[in-house]
Amino acid sequence: MKVQSYLSFEGRCDEALGFYKKALGAEVIQLMRYADAPPSPPAPPDNADASCGGAAPSPDKVMHAVVRVGETELMASDGRCSGQPKFEGIMLALTAGTDAEAVRWFNALAEGGQVMQPLIPTFFTSSFGMLTDRFGVGWLLVAAHPA
Structure with a gap:
């Protein structure tokens, strides 16, 4: 079994990855943006994507990333793009x-x-x-x- 940390930067993932590259020598080993995902089938109107206020995430936002810090891999994304990571x-x-x-x-x-x-x-x-x-x-x- 392997347990990994997954960090949601709420729309600031690119900025965070750049910061950790500079601060810790982190290396981004995988990066997928929403633009890289295949098109989704249309959802019924009553089942809107609540993660972005019902709207699709911006194509340039990070859907999933893996960053290596030393011997450890962390996963990260822009999450729900609220701008308020906690x-x-x-x-x-x-x-x-x-x-x-x-x-x-x-x-x-x-x-x-x-x-x-x-x-x-x-x-x-x-x-x-x-x-x-x-x-x-x-x-x-x-x-x-x-x-």
Whole structure:
């Protein structure tokens, strides 16, 4: 069994993927836009697509993407295009190999976001910190080696 994270950026997926490329060296390995999908059969009028207010999503929006961050693959899309992504109750944990790497990633992800716990040494590691990035995704960063 494999469990993966699927992030809905509510219309900001392209922007988020570009941000993670710059901040973490992420690599987009799959990207499908709504324009790439085959035409759907017409739905009955009483069964309109509520995901976009009854209208079809914009063809340039991301229907599905897979991005590789280090050894991990995350899936993402524009979701319902509400413009208001909400990532409540979850965080993505990112393990750095060195303190310098933890600092670099932490600072890059914090740009335009909100730091909840600055990077500090703890009893369990030499670098630990938490933040929410500019898209509302929570990140927990830790150095792989103990303090």
